Amino acid sequence: MSNEFYIGYEDTPPRSLSRLLGRVALGLAVILLVIVGAVAASQSPAEPGNYDFGVEKSFEGILVEGALPLLQVGTAPGAITNYLLVGSGKFGLPIFARGHGGEHVQFRGSLIQKGDAVMIEMNDPTSFAAVKTPSNEIASDHSIGPVSLTGELVDTKCYFGVMRPGAGKVHRGCAARCLHGGVPPGLLLRDSAGNALVVMLTGTGTSKLDLDPEWAARFIRVEGQLLMRGNVPVMEVRRLELAD
Amino acid sequence: MSDHYRAIDWNRQKRCYDAALAGLVVMGAATFLGVTAWVSPESTAETLILRTTSVLAFFLLHILLAIGPLARLDPQFLPLLYNRRHLGVTIFLLALVHGLLATIQFHALGDENPLVSLLTAYSRDYRVWSDGRWQLAHFPFEPFGVLALGVLLILAALSHDFWLKRLGAGLWKAFHLLIYPAYVLLVAHVAFGILQTERSPVYPILLGIGFLVITALHLLAAAREKVRSTTAAAASSEGFVPVGAVPSLEEGHARVLKVGRQRVALVRHQDRLFATGNVCRHQGGPLGEGRVVNGCLTCPWHGWNYQPEDGCSPPPFDEVIPTYRLRMIDGELWIHPVPLPTRTASTGVALPENGSNPQPKGAS
Numbered sequence: 001m002s003n004e005f006y007i008g009y010e011d012t013p014p015r016s017l018s019r020l021l022g023r024v025a026l027g028l029a030v031i032l033l034v035i036v037g038a039v040a041a042s043q044s045p046a047e048p049g050n051y052d053f054g055v056e057k058s059f060e061g062i063l064v065e066g067a068l069p070l071l072q073v074g075t076a077p078g079a080i081t082n083y084l085l086v087g088s089g090k091f092g093l094p095i096f097a098r099g100h101g102g103e104h105v106q107f108r109g110s111l112i113q114k115g116d117a118v119m120i121e122m123n124d125p126t127s128f129a130a131v132k133t134p135s136n137e138i139a140s141d142h143s144i145g146p147v148s149l150t151g152e153l154v155d156t157k158c159y160f161g162v163m164r165p166g167a168g169k170v171h172r173g174c175a176a177r178c179l180h181g182g183v184p185p186g187l188l189l190r191d192s193a194g195n196a197l198v199v200m201l202t203g204t205g206t207s208k209l210d211l212d213p214e215w216a217a218r219f220i221r222v223e224g225q226l227l228m229r230g231n232v233p234v235m236e237v238r239r240l241e242l243a244d
Numbered sequence: 245m246s247d248h249y250r251a252i253d254w255n256r257q258k259r260c261y262d263a264a265l266a267g268l269v270v271m272g273a274a275t276f277l278g279v280t281a282w283v284s285p286e287s288t289a290e291t292l293i294l295r296t297t298s299v300l301a302f303f304l305l306h307i308l309l310a311i312g313p314l315a316r317l318d319p320q321f322l323p324l325l326y327n328r329r330h331l332g333v334t335i336f337l338l339a340l341v342h343g344l345l346a347t348i349q350f351h352a353l354g355d356e357n358p359l360v361s362l363l364t365a366y367s368r369d370y371r372v373w374s375d376g377r378w379q380l381a382h383f384p385f386e387p388f389g390v391l392a393l394g395v396l397l398i399l400a401a402l403s404h405d406f407w408l409k410r411l412g413a414g415l416w417k418a419f420h421l422l423i424y425p426a427y428v429l430l431v432a433h434v435a436f437g438i439l440q441t442e443r444s445p446v447y448p449i450l451l452g453i454g455f456l457v458i459t460a461l462h463l464l465a466a467a468r469e470k471v472r473s474t475t476a477a478a479a480s481s482e483g484f485v486p487v488g489a490v491p492s493l494e495e496g497h498a499r500v501l502k503v504g505r506q507r508v509a510l511v512r513h514q515d516r517l518f519a520t521g522n523v524c525r526h527q528g529g530p531l532g533e534g535r536v537v538n539g540c541l542t543c544p545w546h547g548w549n550y551q552p553e554d555g556c557s558p559p560p561f562d563e564v565i566p567t568y569r570l571r572m573i574d575g576e577l578w579i580h581p582v583p584l585p586t587r588t589a590s591t592g593v594a595l596p597e598n599g600s601n602p603q604p605k606g607a608s
């Protein structure tokens with residue numbers, strides 16, 4: 001034990017203690033660097049995605065209500081892009097847009113995008129207008145067949161770009177809240193190389209999927225009819241159960 | 245010291261401590277952000293803030309918990325203890341940013357009150373036994389964080405000397421022991437939260453190492469505390485009990501003696517030995533680990549002073565600690581375990597000139 005005695009309210013500590021304190025601070029800095037660096041480096045990378053937060057663009061197309069609200073936008077003669085529709089915050093199709101299924105509408109909103117999946121956050125009620133009524137929805141379903149899939153139940157708004165990462169246990173409370181609020185559910189599938197694909201889950205026909213929001217971020221097994229609704233993979237679910 | 249809490253001025257040491265602390269926080273944040281920008285460039289700003297604040301708060305909590313036992317094991321670490329409350333408040337502030345942002349980000353703007361949602365978003369998984377098996381991995385991690393943040397809030401609010409004075413050292417200290425349940429809660433928060441999301445083995449390994457280091461330091465410090473014990477059976481008829489051979493003590497030094505169930509500070513001052521209570525009136529610091537400075541036994545924690553003869557703080561302060569009678573019988577030191585009446589001066593027991601190992605003497 002050193003012969004020097006430390007008294008905190010004095011202006012300077014004994015010299016040998018000053019030296020020791022310097023060394024302690026340096027040691028702590030090194031430990032901090034190593035540990036914080038290791039923690040940061042061990043994170044699994046958040047997947048790319050985009051959310052035009054605070055940026056609104058104009059959209060125009062045919063509103064499809066029903067089990068999976070969409071905006072069908074003709075991009076070229078005979079070609080359409082289906083934009084998934086959600087409200088602001090943790091909500092699905094906003095009230096101001098409901099009841100306009102099959103109508104030609106225009107509005108402003110923020111784009112959410114991950115890969116081929118595109119979604120619009122309809123956050124500006126004042127800009128919403130049904131400009132021509134009625135229009136005909138363009139039939140775009142292409143059936144693939146009955147399948148059984150297992151993956152993580154996600155809320156697609158967060159997963160497609162609002163939150164990165166927007167899946168997993170840490171995000172579970174948020175995902176449950178979003179599913180509760182009507183954000184369309186998706187099944188997150190990964191292959192062994194880590195490539196991810198989200199299949200939108202709906203009920204059969206025009207019925208919404210009856211799903212427990214508390215299953216968010218858990219693994220579920222789903223059976224049903226897989227189809228492509230234009231650019232959007234969709235599964236009309238007949239049966240689903242927890243799989244973890 | 246007694247009528248008011250004594251505000252300790254901002255001195256150079258405190259400024260150095262705070263500067264070092266701020267430096268560590270800034271450096272840690274820069275490291276985390278820099279490495280994350282490299283390994284996970286797509287992370288959102290909210291994710292970065294949530295993770296940076298949590299990693300720093302949890303790291304600093306380990307440092308805070310290590311300081312106590314380190315200072316017991318080696319007094320050279322005492323300066324770290326002196327300003328420990330600034331470290332504690334920093335941890336609380338980091339945790340507060342983390343908790344508030346997580347609540348807003350994950351639970352606001354939905355169809356439920358965010359504070360209710362925080363605790364109930366997937367409430368069915370509070371049932372850890374369902375469908376005939378344990379479902380521990382799905383248990384909500386949020387309540388552990390909420391409870392820990394509540395404890396940190398209480399401790400941060402009580403950290404001021406005003407509350408120390410109001411509650412008294414014993415109760416104030418007892419409150420601050422809540423930091424241990426808070427640590428356990430945070431281990432659970434991490435284990436049920438990010439450890440269920442991130443799959444790298446680095447996380448459980450670091451968590452385990454942290455837990456082992458903190459536990460080992462506390463066990464070591466407790467073992468070191470085992471000071472010499474006395475046997476009550478050997479008590480003399482006058483009530484003195486022997487405490488063994490006179491320990492060799494340098495002038496101005498002190499040590500802790502265990503007498504029955506109580507601890508006593510044995511002090512060498514002007515070649516005499518004095519015995520006083522071991523518990524500082526400020527925050528219960530171990531006076532037996534202090535030194536005599538300017539004629540007063542000085543507490544190793546924050547430097548409160550007591551005269552070894554009568555246990556009184558020098559004027560204008562009027563704190564007082566108990567003093568005890570000592571005797572030297574056949575080279576053995578004896579102590580009377582009942583303290584002298586408050587403020588009674590004792591002459592202590594003389595040591596032979598120039599010697600720290602006194603010759604046998606008769607009485608105090």
Ligand code: FES
Nearest residue numbers: 524526527529543
């Ligand atoms: S405990 Fe603070 S000075 Fe003794």
